[in-house]
Amino acid sequence: MDLFASSNVPFDWYIYLSLALFAIGVCGVLMRRNAIVMFMSIELMLNSVNLLLVAYSAYTGKISGMVYVFFVMVVAAAEVAVGLALLVSIYRNIQSVDIDKLKSLKW
Amino acid sequence: MYSVLYLIVCFFTIAGHYVMLNAHFLAIVHIIVYAGAIMVLFLYVIMMLNLNRETEPHKPALLKLASVISGGALFLILLASTKSGISISGAADAEMGTVQSVGKVLFTDYVFPFEITSVLFIAAMVGAVVLAKKEMN
Numbered sequence: 001m002d003l004f005a006s007s008n009v010p011f012d013w014y015i016y017l018s019l020a021l022f023a024i025g026v027c028g029v030l031m032r033r034n035a036i037v038m039f040m041s042i043e044l045m046l047n048s049v050n051l052l053l054v055a056y057s058a059y060t061g062k063i064s065g066m067v068y069v070f071f072v073m074v075v076a077a078a079e080v081a082v083g084l085a086l087l088v089s090i091y092r093n094i095q096s097v098d099i100d101k102l103k104s105l106k107w
Numbered sequence: 108m109y110s111v112l113y114l115i116v117c118f119f120t121i122a123g124h125y126v127m128l129n130a131h132f133l134a135i136v137h138i139i140v141y142a143g144a145i146m147v148l149f150l151y152v153i154m155m156l157n158l159n160r161e162t163e164p165h166k167p168a169l170l171k172l173a174s175v176i177s178g179g180a181l182f183l184i185l186l187a188s189t190k191s192g193i194s195i196s197g198a199a200d201a202e203m204g205t206v207q208s209v210g211k212v213l214f215t216d217y218v219f220p221f222e223i224t225s226v227l228f229i230a231a232m233v234g235a236v237v238l239a240k241k242e243m244n
Contacts, residue, residue: 014124019182019189020182023182024178026181027174036153037110043145050121054124054128063209066130066204066209070136071224073141074224077231081232082234084149085239088152088238
């Protein structure tokens with residue numbers, strides 16, 4: 001277990017990694033029009049925040065961060081279930097997942 | 108849609124980071140929830156929707172460039188905001204992320220949010236079924 005001990009990884013590197021993951025997720029949301037890919041980018045952003053929370057809690061020794069990550073995972077799972085169901089019903093109506101075609105609220 | 112498979116690989120590497128950070132319980136939960144549930148859901152939806160390369164919508168190149176620039180600018184701003192130095196104190200012990208320690212905190216200090224999440228899951232499940240169901244009339 002001590003083989004993977006993280007004490008020799010600088011804490012800054014975790015910050016940089018999760019910032020990079022978050023920026024990639026933001027780019028993915030802005031760049032694509034496919035709603036499924038946008039959902040996956042949102043998942044990536046949630047995961048980057050999770051990684052930062054776990055890193056903070058591991059380096060400060062406070063265990064509450066890990067519990068928060070657990071709740072974030074729960075909310076992400078619920079969000080994906082509802083979001084994909086929405087996508088299926090949208091696809092049934094307009095035969096596409098292109099978000100630019102969803103204009104019926106915009107008159 | 109190879110992006111789903113690559114995203115699964117990315118989630119496995121994040122689980123590896125959790126193991127490195129002594130969060131073994133979270134690593135297992137992460138693999139089960141993400142690789143086991145969420146990405147399978149994504150794959151099923153992609154399979155059901157019958158998407159292919161021809162119908163894939165694309166934004167114009169100018170918008171893609173603008174999105175990359177704005178994402179990169181966000182990254183630089185976040186980087187600059189953390190560059191001034193984050194001091195953390197405290198020490199981690201090796202027994203920190205085990206099932207026992209996380210479960211003890213989860214079922215004592217956070218037991219009420221934990222019960223609320225079950226209500227949230229029921230609501231999400233019922234909502235997903237209602238949304239994805241075919242209209243009867």
